[in-house]
Amino acid sequence: MTVRCALPAAFLLAASVLAGCTAPVPPVPVWRPQVLAELPHDPAAFTQGLELAGDALYEGTGLAGRSQLRELDPTTGAVRRAASLPGTLFGEGLTVLGPRIWQLTWRDGVVLEWDRATLRPLREVRIDGEGWGLCSQSDPARLVRSDGTDRLRFHDPVSFAETGSVRVRLDERPISGLNELECVDGQVWANVWPTDRLVRIDPADGRVSAVVEAGGLLDPSRRDRADALNGIAALGDGTFLLTGKRWPAAFRVRFVS
Template identity: 85%
Template sequence: MTVWRALPAALVLAASTLAGCAAPTPAVPVWHPQVLAERPHDPTAFTQGLELAGDTLYEGTGLAGRSQLRELDPATGAVRHAVGLPGELFGEGITVVGSRIWQLTWRDGVALEWDRATLRLLRQVRIDGEGWGLCSQPGAGRLVRSDGTDRLRFHDPVGFVETGSVRVTLDGRAVPGLNELECVDGQVWANVWPTDRLVRIDPADGRVTAVVDASGLLDPSRRGGTDVLNGIAALGDGTFLLTGKRWPATFRVRLGP
C-alpha cells in the first residue's frame, strides 16, 4: 500500500523551484551524493525517520496500524528490536533526546515519548498540526519539527511545547514539503517531499544554504514498489545514511562539493 498525498499548488511550485537548481546562485550550491557504501534495508519499512545514536540506528516507520519504532544494526540493517505504535497511529519522524525518543504522528495530533532503553511508551503529548520530520538541537535546547509546509517549528525537548518557528526559503521563495529532518552542526537537513532532493537549512533565518540532488541514488531498475527518498542520518564523521520508503538499500554517502 502506498500513501498518496494530493499536491497543493505550493508543493508543485516547490518541486519546480528545486528542479530549477541546476544553475544555482553561488551562495546556494547543488551537490550530488558521493556513494561510499551500500547496506541492506528492509523493503517493507515505510521509513519516516532515521537517526544514529551510539551503536544503534533508530528508525520510525509509518502507515496506520502498521507503524513501528525500530532499533537497527547500523552495519547490517538488521532489526534488533521493534515495537508497534498504539492502535491506528500513523508514525512519522523520530529523534533521540538523552534516555528518551520522541516520535511524531502524521495527522493524529500527538507526539509519542518512548524510553530509549526498553522502547516502552511513556506518554502521548498533544501537538497542533501535522507531524512529518523531527530532529534535536541540544546546543539550542530545542527540537525541530516539520509539518509538510515551508515552516520549521521549534519545541521544548521535555514537554514538547512549541516555542517558535521559521519560514524556509530558497533564493527568497518558500520551500514547502519539508519532511524528514536531521540536525547537524547547527544546520538542519531536510528531505523535500515528493522529490529526491534534500536541502540544508540555517534555522536562524530559514535560508537554504545547499541543495542535494539525490535522483538516481537508487537505480531505476530497483525503484519498483518503492516510494520517495525519506531518511537521513548523520554518522558523525562527515558522512550520512540515506534511504527511502520501502527502499531495499541504505546508502552511506558524503554530501558536499
C-alpha cells in the same frame, strides 16, 4: 545615474548602505551524494525517520496500524528490536534525546515519548498540525519539527511545547514539503517530499544554504515499489546514511560538488 559597487570586500556592506547598492548573494551550492557503501534495508519499511545514536540506528516507520519504532544494527541494517505504535497511529519522524525517544504521528495530533532502553511508550503529548520530520539541537536545546509546509517549528525538549518557528526560503522562494529532518552542527537537513532532493537550512533565519540532488541514488530497476527518498542520518564523520520509503537498500554517502 548608475551607482557602481566596486569597493573592497571589507567595505562592501557599508558601501551598499551608503550608495544604495545591494551586496551580491552567493549562489547556493548544489551537491550530489557520492556512494561509499551500500547496506540492506527492509523493503517493507515505510521509512519516516532515521537517526544514529551510540551504536544503534533508530528508524520510525509509518502507515496506520503498521507503524513501528525500530532499533537497527547500523552496519548490517538488521532489526534488533521493534515496537508497534498504539492502535492505528500513523508514525512519522523521530529523534533520540538521551534516555528518551520522541516520535511524531502524521495527522493524529500527538507525539509519542518512548523509553529508549525498553522501547515502551511513556506518554502522548498533544500537538497542533501535522507531524512529518523531527530532530534535536543542543545549542539552543530544542526540538525542530516539520509539518509538510515551508515552516520549521521549534519545541521544548521536555514538554514539547511549541516555542517558535521560521519559514524556509531558497533564493527568497518558499520551500514546502519539508519532511524527514536531521540536525547537524547547528544546521537542519530536510528531505523535500515527494522529490529525491535534500536541503540544508539555517534555522536562525530559514535560509537554505545547500541543496543535494540525490536522483538516481536508487537505480530505477530497483524502484518497483519504492517511494520517495525519506531518511537521513548523520554518521558523525562527515558522511550520511540515506534511504527511502520501501527502499531495498540504504547508502552511506558523502556530499560532493
